[in-house]
Amino acid sequence: MGSRNHAEDISKLTLKLHESTRVLDQTPSPGRRDLVSRSSFAMRSVENDEADLEGGKLEKEWDKSTHTNRIVKIHNQALLSGLAYCVSSCSMILVNKFVLSSYDFNAGISLMLYQNFISVVIVSIMSFMGIITTEPLTWRLIKVWLPVNAIFVGMLITSMFSLKYINVAMVTVLKNVTNVITALGEMYLFNKHHDNRVWAALFLMIISAISGGITDLSFHAVGYGWQIINCFLTAAYSLTLRRVMDTAKQVTRSGNLNEFSMVLLNNMLSLPLGILLVFVFREVDYLSQTPLLRLPDFWLVMTLSGFLGLAISFTSMWFLHQTGATTYSLVGSLNKIPLSIAGIVLFKVPTSLENSASIFFxxxxxxxxxxxKMRERSQS
Structure with a gap:
């Protein structure tokens, strides 16, 4: 009997609660809306950033936590992209040096051609799968880009030729001459003026290149000649690219030319020119006689160099997007230090105290x- 009365009391209490809830649902009062918003906040997504909870305290704590997580994420992305860029760029130069010197491969144009072919295949596959977007190669775009591509091919080939004869450390030092030529070109072509710190740094670069060449125990005149030509072509590529870029964007369908499209454009247009140069420099005869092409490990290293070449393009774009031009240029300069040390150690380059000092200088x-340059940009 007592249990029956207890059950009836529970039923009456439940009915009253349901009636109260129905009345509350039909009452559009501010207190009710605030109650509903407070009780349902835990089940809602983060999309409602306007919720008024505990006088905004919980909202502020959430924003603070989200902001902190975002900063950590960006810093991790910048660090990861920077490491990827440094590793790929250092590895590319060391692997090319290994192919050309350790294997004694005398077909630098063919190596460049194979690397660019791998880049074209991979970028085309990624574009076809929708991973990246690239501009269609129209005849108008090709005609505009051909001068840039001719300089690009010459820059790659002369880099291969010089790397065969010069050690990695001296190549990195001599590449500084490119900055001098580029600065002069900017001054005469674009009326850009540099401050005294920039000119002082350029003067130090020239002194270090001259002293490094004089004290180089493995000096090779042919290699130095190719490297000087490479410096002029690299500077010409940078300066020409600035002039052609606006025109190239105008002839594209979207009115823009992203980095992936430039990678595909440069590498694809280099293939017919590279094939022509292979016959001009008579590398076909060498390739038909060398036993290296019958070695699987040689093809593995060649293919690795092709993937590294493409990795430099992607990681540099990734790193530049995560940080900026100033950090990118500074890290690129600092990256030469471990590269030079690795080149001397791995290839057992004979050196002297004077030459090491010149390289470090x-x-x-x-x-x-x-x-x-960073300070110059910030002031301008």
Whole structure:
């Protein structure tokens, strides 16, 4: 009997609660809306950033936590992209040096051609799968880009030729001459003026290159000649690209030319020109006689160099997007220091105290130049 009365009391209490809830649902009062918003906040997504909870305290704590997580994420992305860029760029130069010197491969144009072919295949596959977007290669775009591509091919080929004869450390120091030529070109072509710190850094680069060449125990005149030509072509590529870029964007369908499209455009247009140069420099005869093409490990290293070449393009774009031009240029200068040390150690380059000092002096001049450019940009 007592249990029956207890059950009836529970039923009456439940009925009253349901009636109260129905009345509350039909009452559009501010207190009710606030109650509903408070009780349902835990089940809603983060999309409602306007919720008024505990006088905004919980909202502020959530924003603070989200902001902190976002900062950590960006810093991790910047660090990861920077490491990927440094590793890929260093590895690319070391692998090319290994192919050309350790294997004694005398077909630098063919190596460049194979690397660019791998880049074209991979970028085309990624574009077809929708991973990246690229502009269609129209005849108008090709005609505009051909001068840039001719310089691009010459830049790659002369880099291969010089790397065969010069050690990696001296190549990195001599590449600083490119900055000098580019600065002069900017001054005469674009009326751009540089401050005294930039010119001081450029002067230090010239001194380090001259002293490094004089004290180089493995000096090779042919290699130095190719490297000087490479410096002029690299500077010409940078300066020409600025002039052609606006025109190239105008002839594309979207009115824009992203980095992936430029990678595909440069590498694809280099294939017919590279094939022509292979016959001009008679590398076909060498390729038909060399036993290296019958070695699987040689093809593995060649293919690795092709993937690294494409990795440089992607990681540099990733790193530049995560940080900026100033950080990118500074890290690129600092990256030459471990690259030079690795080149001397791995390839057992004979060196002297004077030559090592010149190399180190040139690397520091590169870092000083990057910092001077950063300050120049911030002031302008």
């Amino acid at each position: 040139g690397l520091l001049a590169g870092v000083f130049f990057a910092r001077a």
